Amino acid sequence: GAGVSQSPSNKVTEKGKDVELRCDPISGHTALYWYRQRLGQGLEFLIYFQGNSAPDKSGLPSDRFSAERTGESVSTLTIQRTQQEDSAVYLCASSFGLADNEQFFGPGTRLTVL
């Protein structure tokens, strides 16, 4: 079946511009996660959504970052006034609920801020 998809696969933007990244989770997965992976580094948790519950935003690095999810479907991660340090691969994952369930990752969006 279809896995997690993300778009765009690559995004190059100028410092100060806003960007919007999209994630389509696996159908039926109620939980959705966003991570940031800087070059050669580990996965940095940003935010998760579970069903219709309020998202846990504790991992967002600054107020320039925000995320939304419509029901149990598509999610968008928005970065306003991008900075060079925002350059990274942004990975989305989904799972059957929270708890100890396998997270299935998307291919990521590589963001480059010039």
Add this chain to the structure above:
Amino acid sequence: GENVEQHPSTLSVQEGDSAVIKCTYSDSASNYFPWYKQELGKRPQLIIDIRSNVGEKKDQRIAVTLNKTAKHFSLHITETQPEDSAVYFCAAITTSGTYKYIFGTGTRLKVLA
């Protein structure tokens, strides 16, 4: 804040030898410990996981051990093969109360043929 330390950052082994990667976590409430493999340019994929009520789990050439008292867990790969070459990430997940997902910084494993 809570963190997960992962060692070593790079590991080279000869084909057929064993590889061990170790992680230490700080949140005593962590109760789920997955390991992900990320091949170059690809997305992370779960290879094995262990829950806090289990001390060891094995799946063919891969095993994971957990010591809750010491707050550390390890990945063991036996009879390594070139296709095992990848970056491996451990994670400590807290699934009660405030959910927390903390990943280690990764170990780049190279299996030399």
